[in-house]
Amino acid sequence: MNTKRIITLRLLQLILDLTNKATELEGVGIKLVITDELIERVAAVLFEINGIDPAATGPMYLTLADYCSGSIETHDFMSLMSGVAVSSG
Incomplete structure (x- = not known):
């Protein structure tokens, strides 16, 4: 497994953990505003690492919300993210 994929998976897990903790609280x-801000920052880093323009991530944030809610699996999110990175670059 390459380094970028490992970091991406770790950041996805961090986003999921932060989302779950915010929901629990x-x-x-x-309601902690800082939790939302942390999720935004981690998501921005996640997209930056994968070569996705943060200004063009509207649909990816929706997909990220689906990932956090459990509607889509990790591999599905990774596939969608790869598609966005390829089409935007």
């Missing part, structure tokens, strides 16, 4: 009435 919101369940007890705590």
